[in-house]
Amino acid sequence: KQEVTQIPAALSVPEGENLVLNCSFTDSAIYNLQWFRQDPGKGLTSLLLIQSSQREQTSGRLNASLDKSSGRSTLYIAASQPGDSATYLCAVKRDTNAGKSTFGDGTTLTVKP
Amino acid sequence: NAGVTQTPKFQVLKTGQSMTLQCAQDMNHNSMYWYRQDPGMGLRLIYYSASEGTTDKGEVPNGYNVSRLNKREFSLRLESAAPSQTSVYFCASSRLAEYEQYFGPGTRLTVT
Numbered sequence: 001k002q003e004v005t006q007i008p009a010a011l012s013v014p015e016g017e018n019l020v021l022n023c024s025f026t027d028s029a030i031y032n033l034q035w036f037r038q039d040p041g042k043g044l045t046s047l048l049l050i051q052s053s054q055r056e057q058t059s060g061r062l063n064a065s066l067d068k069s070s071g072r073s074t075l076y077i078a079a080s081q082p083g084d085s086a087t088y089l090c091a092v093k094r095d096t097n098a099g100k101s102t103f104g105d106g107t108t109l110t111v112k113p
Numbered sequence: 114n115a116g117v118t119q120t121p122k123f124q125v126l127k128t129g130q131s132m133t134l135q136c137a138q139d140m141n142h143n144s145m146y147w148y149r150q151d152p153g154m155g156l157r158l159i160y161y162s163a164s165e166g167t168t169d170k171g172e173v174p175n176g177y178n179v180s181r182l183n184k185r186e187f188s189l190r191l192e193s194a195a196p197s198q199t200s201v202y203f204c205a206s207s208r209l210a211e212y213e214q215y216f217g218p219g220t221r222l223t224v225t
Contacts, residue, residue, distance in 0.1 A: 032211065034213060034214060036216075042218060042219070043117075043217055043218045043219050044203070044205075044214075044216040045216070046213050046214065046215060046216075049212075049213040089155075089156070091156075091214075093210075099146075099161045099163050099169060099210040100158055100161070100171060100172075101146075101214070103156040103157075105153070105155045106155070
């Protein structure tokens with residue numbers, strides 16, 4: 001059974017700092033990995049999707065990497081801002097059944113002004 | 114483009130009552146999903162529909178039924194609500210099962 005772990009559960013940084021969020025998964029047979037952000041009381045907003053054949057994806061200040069063989073993905077946020085404060089979740093899709101996703105519990109990020 | 118919409122936003126039920134959560138998407142997506150989110154348990158897949166006319170169980174389907182009414186709409190029914198079904202329910206859609214998922218704003222359900 002696929003298990004997805006995000007460590008740390010919470011992170012607090014000063015504004016302007018570059019930071020890395022981690023996502024680990026136990027079964028490397030994945031189709032893709034997606035990063036989301038969730039603001040309190042809201043739905044999930046898609047940030048980046050990495051297909052299993054890709055090593056990284058970039059969008060603005062965000063860069064996500066994927067190392068399938070080691071079961072790891074990282075989300076790099078450059079020059080963090082208070083507006084980046086949210087919970088960040090990763091989700092992996094199994095390649096045998098692309099309909100089913102497994103989510104991590106998320107990392108709650110606080111960026112202090 | 115409204116994206117993925119869900120109704121209602123909030124609902125309180127008594128144990129044993131039934132209700133249907135509605136979800137619609139206007140992105141012409143083929144695949145739709147229902148998740149529940151609980152503190153300490155993360156997001157868990159209840160049911161999904163890879164395409165119109167098909168549905169499949171996810172990780173926690175017991176106590177729920179779904180209907181893929183047409184390509185746009187995917188409803189989740191609780192036939193006899195239980196306190197263990199108190200949760201936030203999210204609907205999501207994607208162009209195909211292996212593509213990026215887009216989420217609705219959620220329905221906060223309390224069963225007393």
